Amino acid sequence: MSDDRRVRRTRRAIQEALVALILEKGYAAVTVTDVIDRADVGRSTFYAHFTDKQDVLFSNIEQLAFLRPETSASPGELFAFSLPMFEHVWEQRRLVRALLGRRGGGLVTARGERVLGRVVREELLAAGARPSPALDRMVICVVGAVLALLRAWVDGDISATPAELDATFRTTVLPGVRSVLVRQ
Secondary structure (H helix, E strand, O other): HHHHHHHHHHHHHHHHHHHHHHHOHHHOOOHHHHHHHHOOOOOHHHHHHHOOOHHHHHHHHOOOOHHEEEEEEEOOOOOOHHHHHHHHHHHOOHHHHHOOHHOOOOOOHHHHHHHHHHHHHHHHHOOOOOOHHHHHHHHHHHHHHHHHHHHHOOOOOOOOOOHHHHHHHHHHHHHHHHHHHOOO
């Protein structure tokens, strides 16, 4: 087996161990020793790949392709990222529940807000919005709506298909966004 495959396998085992532990007892209660034991790796192996449990947590974000701007490229459609994002979350719901759900803590949410905020801002600027405090507030509202829906969904508080979530998001958010864009 190549060293690259071995490295990927070890990193994946550590990442999956953290996700399982978060779902069982919450991020705050998980220790590096817990992760090492669950992943069945040595302490030096863990630290050869990650600096701490937060580093492992953030490395899991890389698997969430919906937070990458290139997934939102659909010319002319505002917030084209939303349906592909909800579909991807459904496919990765266990990981997303660990990262964004009640037991995940706020670290990933804050980082996800920043990344998603950049995507939303870029789309709004491309749609004709001008940089302003009003744009900043609109970005916060759009990101808040997306993350609130995601959290409720992955925590099981609401039941919906990805298409139903997308329709709810669009029906609720787009009219307000379009009215602000028209006034600018």
